[in-house]
Amino acid sequence: MxxxxxxxxxxxxxxxxxxxxxxxxxxxxxxxxxxxxGPAGALMLSKGVKVGEPSPKFRLQSIEGGDVVLGGSDASGQSTLVMFVAPDCPVCASLIPTIKSIAKAESGRTRVIFASDGDPEKHRRYRAEKDIEGMPYVLSGQLGMTYSIGKLPYAVLIDQDGIIASQGLVNTREHIESLFEAHRMKIATIQDYLALKNDGEDRRDNSVLQTY
Amino acid sequence: MITIEPSLAWGLRIAMVVLIGLALLHKLRAPLEFRSAMQAYLRNTVLDKESIVSFLSLTVITLELAITFLVAVAWWPLVGAVALATLFLIYGVAMAANLLRGNALLDCGCSWGADRQPATWHRVWGNAGLSALSLLLAVPVVERPANNIDLFVAGAFAGFVIILYAISNQLMANSGRLEQKL
The missing domain is CATH 1.20.5 (Single alpha-helices involved in coiled-coils or other helix-helix interfaces)
Incomplete structure (x- = not known):
């Protein structure tokens, strides 16, 4: 037993x-x-400032010493792409050549600003190593907290009037381009686009059901 | 007086030693990654200084090593149980404090058994649960001769607790992705 x-x-x-x-x-x-x-476009995770809201104004010191103003309307009529990166983020490193190429392509229409936080010396080395010394690079924990940056690399596109045009987690060139596309289409994110598309399909399905 | 079955007590002790031991091993194998996680926790606080981050990283590793030893040898069950419960509580409070001050942590440093995941309130409650479970290690064991079935049940129970922890960890990582709505 x-x-x-x-x-x-x-x-x-x-x-x-x-x-x-x-x-x-x-x-x-x-x-x-x-x-x-995962989505084909940039994925918006931010719980901070929302698309369509005015971007908070920051006067930050660039890593090379000059002042960088973020937010508010831009006198030169340019949009601003804020790229949140970190030296210990491998995806950020692989995306830097793409960001440089986009900055060149959008030159005159969009200025690119790199943002991060932590040890300035580490960032100076990173900046030199990645050859992005021509672009402003700011260190501000407050900036990251304002936009509730939870994952990197994260990009925020601010239009010439200082309004958040689009933002999201960007892992590829397509993701960054989707931010510009979202701005052009006046749609905040790929998620909103898919939601609108699904709503459209639901309405179509309902109309089909009603026909019978 | 409350007592606990020896097989359950041993199983729980083995499971806790394995869980905390593996977490410690992960920290020792990737010290830079652990240091980055620690720095993220302390971001924009008065403790966000290179020397303090290094000191605290080393302190946490030393504490985990000491607590793993204490729980494993069970010389002072009450001390080991309370120390382990306090450690889980400290981790939970650190996560909660960062969530409350809006410091979104990229990696909670608690991704054993799943992918890297951000700190969430689920994780805070999970830590509270682990802390409560750790206190069971202080409950006196029923005194009776152990047999082979006890040994088998202790091993199986430990394995089951470890698998349950890995499942809950994976589900929490999935839940973060579900909240992204895509």
């Missing part, structure tokens, strides 16, 4: 652990699927 009970207990534990491993496997697969089904 005791032996039978021991076997039953052992089998139940083995079953329970097996079930636990299966659930763990499923949860991991869901995580991987989420990564693979």
């Amino acid at each position: 005791t032996q039978t009970l021991a076997v039953i207990i052992a089998l139940q534990w083995i079953g329970l652990i097996g079930l636990g491993l299966v659930v763990l496997g499923l949860a991991r697969q869901i995580g991987v699927l989420h990564n693979r089904l």
Whole structure:
């Protein structure tokens, strides 16, 4: 009797652990699927300043010494792309050549400003290493907290009137370009675009149902 | 007086030693990553200085090492349990303080068993739960001779707790992605 009970207990534990491993496997697969089904455009995560709101005004000191004004209307009529990066962010490093190329392509229409926080010396080295010394680079924890930057690289596009035009997590050239595209289409993010598209499809589906 | 079955007490002790030991091992294998996580926690506070971040990183590693040893040897069950519960509480309070002051942490430094994930209120409650569970290690064990079934159940229970922790960690990482609405 005791032996039978021991076997039953052992089998139940083995079953329970097996079930636990299966659930763990499923949860991991869901995580991987989420990564693979990520959006094609920049993903807006910010809980701070929203698209369409005026950008808070900051007067920051650039890493090379001069003043950089962020926010408010731009006298030269240019938009501002604020790129939040960090030296220990590998995706940021891989995106720098793209940012340089976009800055060149948008020259005269958009100024690019790099933003981060932490040890200035570390950032000076990073700036020299990545050859972005021609572009303003500011260090401000307050700036990051204002925009609630939770993941990097994160970009914020401020239009010439100082209004947040678009923003989001940018991992590729397509993501950065989607910010400009979102601004042109007057849609805040790719999520809003998809929501509008889905709403349109829902309405179409409903109208089909009503026809019958 | 409240007592606990020996197999459950041993299982819980093994599970806690494995969990805290693996977290410690992760810190020792990636000290720079851990230091960055620590710096992120202290960002824009009076403690955000290179020397303080280095000191605190080293202190946390030393504390974890000492607590893992204390819990593993079970020489002073009450001291080990309270120290472990306090450690989990400190981590939870640190996350909560950063969430309240709007410092969005890129990596909570607690991603064992899942991907890197930001600090969230789910994680804060998870730490409170772990802290409460740690206090069970201080409960006296029923005194009776142990048999093979006890040993088997202790091992299986420990494995089950570790798997449950890994599942909940993965689900919390997934939940962050679900909140992104895509």
